[in-house]
Structure formats: C-alpha cells, structure tokens
Amino acid sequence: MFDQTTKSGAIEEIRLWDPALRLFHWALVVCVVAAWLLGRFGPSIMTLHFYFGYAVIALLAFRVIWGLFGPTAARFSHFLYGPGTTLRYMAQIGRREPSYWPGHNPVGALSVFVLLAVLIAQAVTGLYTDPDDFINVGPLADTVDRDTALAAAGWHYRLSLVVLALVVLHLVAIAFYRLWKREDLVRPMITGRKAVRRDRQA
Amino acid sequence: MRKAIITAIALALPTTLAAGPMEDTIAARQGYFKLLGANIGVLASMAKGERDYEAAAAQAAAGNLVTLSNYKLDHLFMPGTSADDFPDKTRALAKIWDDLPDVQSKVADLNKAALAMQQVAANGKGEMAGALGGVGGACKACHDNYRAK
Numbered sequence: 001m002f003d004q005t006t007k008s009g010a011i012e013e014i015r016l017w018d019p020a021l022r023l024f025h026w027a028l029v030v031c032v033v034a035a036w037l038l039g040r041f042g043p044s045i046m047t048l049h050f051y052f053g054y055a056v057i058a059l060l061a062f063r064v065i066w067g068l069f070g071p072t073a074a075r076f077s078h079f080l081y082g083p084g085t086t087l088r089y090m091a092q093i094g095r096r097e098p099s100y101w102p103g104h105n106p107v108g109a110l111s112v113f114v115l116l117a118v119l120i121a122q123a124v125t126g127l128y129t130d131p132d133d134f135i136n137v138g139p140l141a142d143t144v145d146r147d148t149a150l151a152a153a154g155w156h157y158r159l160s161l162v163v164l165a166l167v168v169l170h171l172v173a174i175a176f177y178r179l180w181k182r183e184d185l186v187r188p189m190i191t192g193r194k195a196v197r198r199d200r201q202a
Numbered sequence: 203m204r205k206a207i208i209t210a211i212a213l214a215l216p217t218t219l220a221a222g223p224m225e226d227t228i229a230a231r232q233g234y235f236k237l238l239g240a241n242i243g244v245l246a247s248m249a250k251g252e253r254d255y256e257a258a259a260a261q262a263a264a265g266n267l268v269t270l271s272n273y274k275l276d277h278l279f280m281p282g283t284s285a286d287d288f289p290d291k292t293r294a295l296a297k298i299w300d301d302l303p304d305v306q307s308k309v310a311d312l313n314k315a316a317l318a319m320q321q322v323a324a325n326g327k328g329e330m331a332g333a334l335g336g337v338g339g340a341c342k343a344c345h346d347n348y349r350a351k
Contacts, residue, residue, distance in 0.1 A: 044339030132239070132345060134246040135338030157351040 009199035016194040018071045031055045046136040079109035098183035102196035122159045128152040231278040241266040249331035257324040264323035267316035293350035312340035
C-alpha cells in the first residue's frame with residue numbers, strides 16, 4: 001500500500017482545519033447553493049435570494065479576516081505558492097497516492113483564491129443589480145447610474161455561470177482525490193483532522 | 203443642377219437606408235416597454251417611499267398598465283428585429299420568435315397583474331405595494347427567458 005517510510009518524513013494525523021473555518025465552509029456551501037437555486041428557480045419576489053446573498057457577504061468578510069489573522073492553515077500566506085511549487089505539484093498530481101498535503105495544496109489553493117474572488121465579484125454585482133423589474137433591485141443600484149446597474153445585472157448572471165463551473169470543478173477535484181488518489185478531503189473539512197506529511201509543505 | 207440633385211440623393215441614401223422599418227419597429231417596441239416602465243416606476247417609487255403615495259396617481263398608473271397590457275403587440279415583434287439582427291440596438295432574443303404564443307401568454311399574465319393592481323391601487327400604499335410584486339414578477343418572467351443578459 002502506501003510507503004510510509006520514504007526518505008522524507010512519516011505520516012501523522014494533525015488538527016488542520018479550525019472549527020470556525022469548517023463552520024464557514026459548510027455555511028458557505030448552504031448559502032451559495034441556496035442563493036444560486038433561488039436566483040435561478042426561486043419565486044419572482046426574490047427576498048430570500050437577497051438574504052442568502054447578504055449571508056454570503058458576511059461569510060466572505062469572515063474568510064478574508066481569517067485569511068489575514070486566523071490560524072496558520074487558514075491564512076492566505078500559508079497557501080500562497082510560487083509557480084515553481086505549483087508546477088512541481090501539478091507534475092506529480094496524477095500519482096495514485098494521497099497528497100498528504102498539510103493544508104490547501106498548491107492547485108487547490110488556486111481554486112480557493114479564484115472561488116473567493118468570483119464570489120466577492122458576484123456579491124458586489126448583486127448589490128448593484130437593477131434587473132429592470134422594479135421589485136428585485138439591489139440595495140446599492142440607486143447609487144450608480146442606470147446603465148451601470150443594468151450592466152451589473154448582466155455580470156451577475158454571467159458570474160452565476162462561472163460560480164456553477166467552479167463548484168462543479170471543486171466536486172470533480174474532490175472525486176478525483178477520493179477515487180484516484182484515495183485521499184478523502186471531505187472528512188477533514190468535517191472533523192478538522194487530516195493525515196499529512198509535514199515535509200510536503202514547500 | 204441635375205447632377206447636384208443626383209449627388210444629394212446619393213449622399214442621403216445611406217442614412218435613409220440605415221433607418222428602415224426594422225429600426226423603426228425596434229424603436230417603437232422599446233417605446234412600448236419604456237411606457238410600461240414609466241408607469242410601474244410611479245408605483246414602485248411610491249412603494250419605496252421615494253415619493254408620496256397619491257391614490258389618484260397610483261390609480262392612473264395602474265389604469266395605464268391595464269391599457270398597455272391590452273395592446274396588440276404582434277406588430278412590435280416583426281421578424282428580423284431580434285438581437286441577432288441588431289445586436290447593438292436591442293436585447294430581444296431570437297427565441298422570442300420561436301415561441302410567440304408563450305411571449306403573448308406572458309403579456310396576458312402582465313395584464314392579470316395589472317388588473318389586480320387596478321383593484322387596489324387607490325386603497326392605500328400597503329395594498330398597492332402588495333400588488334406590485336405581481337406586476338414586477340410578470341416583468342421578470344419575460345426578462346428571464348427572452349431578454350439578453
């Protein structure tokens with residue numbers, strides 16, 4: 001099975017993800033999925049979509065603060081990798097063994113940054129959206145000119161497709177790690193504990 | 203003299219060609235939706251408290267919405283006037299013409315919502331605002347499917 005005694009370090013289970021980060025993650029799942037489905041299929045009076053959107057904004061604000069001042073594994077600086085490390089990780093990503101990476105691995109980190117940036121853009125465009133229906137107008141749409149607010153509605157729609165694509169990619173990556181690399185990434189996000197090799201950190 | 207006239211006609215021709223029946227139809231269609239928007243805007247600004255609620259003005263706007271949603275729209279949706287044909291001028295998606303009966307049923311839904319609004323528009327801000335959801339929802343139902351994002 002796994003070679004646990006190769007030259008560089010043993011495998012140990014550590015407490016990786018702190019409770020607040022895990023709560024953030026699953027709350028974000030619920031709020032993004034709810035806001036997305038309500039936006040696409042929900043009632044024409046979109047009050048609930050707005051509320052879930054505000055919740056997403058609060059969660060993103062928390063994540064940014066946690067990324068700057070939170071525990072080690074949650075910090076942006078902890079998973080901000082250079083191109084060398086990222087390319088080296090990608091070169092061996094197809095190996096049929098767990099990554100044992102103590103945190104977001106270099107490719108997963110890219111996904112985290114892109115997902116956060118897209119969700120922030122989605123939240124901001126939502127605030128300024130004027131869908132031209134007089135009932136679902138974003139709370140800040142009045143503060144910009146009408147063309148901008150109408151354009152924000154267009155971007156809010158297009159970004160919803162990007163969010164969908166990123167969520168699908170996220171799930172495909174989890175399935176790839178689970179089925180191909182035989183590494184469960186979901187359980188650590190529930191329990192906080194993950195089997196890692198400390199030398200895997202660049 | 204004759205040469206001058208011919209030259210003048212030749213110079214004027216491109217502009218006359220540019221504003222043809224298609225463009226006129228698009229402009230008329232957009233005017234129709236602007237009229238709808240202007241009247242819903244009266245009700246929405248009262249509901250949001252941006253202007254004082256006035257029963258007579260609300261009633262008039264609701265009546266206009268009923269009139270407008272009874273309007274026979276067919277000529278405004280002349281074939282060849284979609285966003286595919288005039289991408290810079292209109293956001294009317296080509297699939298409108300794939301299912302005109304559905305578009306018409308959505309206008310009928312707007313008419314129902316406008317009639318409901320007409321019943322309550324003069325009954326105070328609260329009741330009027332309550333009916334506004336139905337009107338806005340009818341706008342949204344069509345925008346979602348038939349207007350370019």
